[in-house]
Amino acid sequence: MDILNLLANTSQPLSSTLSASGQLIGLSASLSDQLGCAPDELLNQPIERIFSVESVRALQSLFANPPADEQIHSLELTLIRRNGGLLHVVACGLLEWRSVSPARLHLLKIPLGALGRRLREMDNANEVMSQMLQSAKVAYWCIEFAEAVDINTPPDEIVRQVFENDSHWRLCNRAMADVYEMPSDVVFNQQPVRLYWPRSPANEEFVRRLIEADFSVDGALSVDRRHDGSPAYVENDVRATIVNGHLLRMWGSIRDVSQELRMQHDAEQRIDALRRVFDAVPDAVLVIDEHLQPQWRNAAFEETFGITHGAGIAGLLLETALPERTWHNLPLPDLSGRTLNFNVHCSRILIREGVAWRVAVLRESQGALQIEELHP
16 A cells, blocks of 8 residues: 555544635544534534634635635644634645635644644743733843854954844833833834944944953943934843854843933033132142042142142141141141141041041141141
């Protein structure tokens, strides 16, 4: 006996015929057995009797838009057993619509079996993971390269490929969309990657840092673009999938640090302004921290005592243990090493709870070279 006939006889195919009107007009005994029903019980019944809602829609779509060659090559369907269980199959067949009316669909089905269970488990796991990511407060993203990046090339070429090779967002959750101020009616995953992560000197440097770290870094700064075109400064934790020397995808999480950088910039500007203010003071000013080390000095101090003598002057002031908020006369060596008489005023400033610094103002005096209290 021919081996194919033997297999056909020992394993009867699961087949059915459906009409364009949505009825079962033919059913194999093996399919009836799988569904737990007698063949006569299902004949001329609506297809909703044995097919899931999604499968019914797929079948109706076929009848509405029949293939020109009448061939159905692959169709995933789910059937409903009598006990409510599901039978997942892959079907192929023939949709007759040229020579008969109404049209008829002949399907041959193959149960997915263990493969179907694995696919369902993967679908369930994917659904759970997607729900978790979408509801997470942390902004997650993934860029997938349709054209893999060859990381065995020089860094300049890798940078070029990262920005020029075809890529797309594989996943961006709701928190990610919030960082970029994405409107609710815009799907982030359908947007061009370069629209929100443009090529720029800052982002090229970001990619170079990834290259140096084998595409595994935490806290790497990139300058992205919000939906309205304004810059977004974000810190990235990045990982990647690399196979045979080719970068397939990058993913990670981001933290918007735009406000922090603005505050830092504002603080730096204020500090710079304060430096200019103190540099305009004609008296020498020295700030000593809680560790008894010079923390800051103004231009007049550097002109009088030099840049490197702050620690020495601080030591002399502290050894003398001058009372606070009172002018005193004290001999100190200037930049050339000469001992000159200075009027010194010290103040204790509370920086934070339990931490105090000292501010010393030193004014050259022409008076006698002796230590005495000078009243304000």
